[in-house]
Every structure is written in structure tokens, then in C-alpha cells.
Amino acid sequence: MTPFPTTAAPGVADRAEALADAACELHDAASSPGSWTAAAAEEAVEAMETTALALHGAHPAAAAAMDTVAQVLARLRRDLDLTAADEDDAQDQIVTPPTPIRRRTRRGLGPGYRGLRVPPGPAASGQ
Template structure:
């Protein structure tokens, strides 16, 4: 499937905000920084994003179909509950990503206007 060159109004800006927030969270949170409510919030964000991306087309939904089970198992693990199924295998996505934004917590980076 080929995506259009332009996103719907506000979608690209919102996606950039989510990516920035995820980078800031990754910078701030090491292994000992999490508690259960923070973990639940992060997992909920993953599940909402998966739902939004799965709505793009049936193939996207098929590719992402295993993520809700994985996030559910992750929450069961952190809540100290037994696993429901066997081990969950999540293949590493092969995605070319833009470099991380910022140099650390609070740094917003330098915005360069796009040339048309």
C-alpha cells in the first residue's frame, strides 16, 4: 500500500508530538524509574497507537495483530499475575527511523523550516 504524500490536518503534527514524547520518556526512564501506573499509561498509549495504525488497512491490522496480546502479557507480568499463553514473540520491526530528537530531557532541538 502506498500512503499519500500529505496526512490529514493535524495528523503529522500529532504523530511528531507522540514521537517527541516517546523520546523524552525513553530519556527520562531507566529500568528503575517505572512504577505500575506509569507502565499502564505507556502500555495504553501503545495499544491506542496500534489501533490507529491498524485502521489504515487490513494488512496493517494483520501485521499489528499480535501487539495487544503482548502488551496484555506485559501488564500481567508487572502486576505479578501468571501468563495467559505461552511466550510472546515480537519480531523487531524493520523501520528506518529519523534520528532521535533532542540531546536529553527538556532539550527541544532546533527547528529548521522545510523548503517547498
């Protein structure tokens, strides 16, 4: 069984490719010492958090891995003292992906089933 469908949702493959290209360009630009500012580091961490959130729902195995990534990024944020200017901003709150709604499937005839009611009458002869 393959974990992914054969085609991605519209725009996902293109955006993932652009993200990979941008990450390579960032690596090249930031490879020299002293090239980072606190604001640039905060933006990079936020981009990784958003990417981890997006990957969280890609596959059940990805959910556990992305939870670990989110914890490590939160620790990195604390260690580097990266906090947004407005602590009360809703964008700065930890976002957890929604839990999928699991609808119970009905099995059997249900708790109110009382059997079939057959009106009295002539029996079928089967001929």
C-alpha cells in the same frame, strides 16, 4: 502502488511527530533503574495500545501487525499485573476496531428483470 496517500488527515502528521518526540523523552527519562512505577507503566502501555489501535486502520498490512502488538501488550499487562483501579470501567475493556462495511455491488440487471417491453406498433424503417 503506494500504501499511503500523499497527505495525512488534518493533525495526524503533527500528532505522530509529537508522539515520537514524547517517546524519545520518555526513554531518556526512564533509562535509569527504578524509574518506573506501576501507574507510569500502565499509562505507557495504554498509550501503546491506543497507538496500535490508531495504526490498525492505516493499511491492510498494519492491521495484522497491530493485532500482534495488541496481543503482546495484553500479555505484558498480565505479566506486570497492570490493572486499572476500576475493573468495570468501559475504558479498560479490550477495544477492537470496527470492521469496514462492505456494500455489495449490484451486477447485471438484478433478480426481477423481465426484459424490455416494446409496445406493438410500426417498425422503424431506419431511413
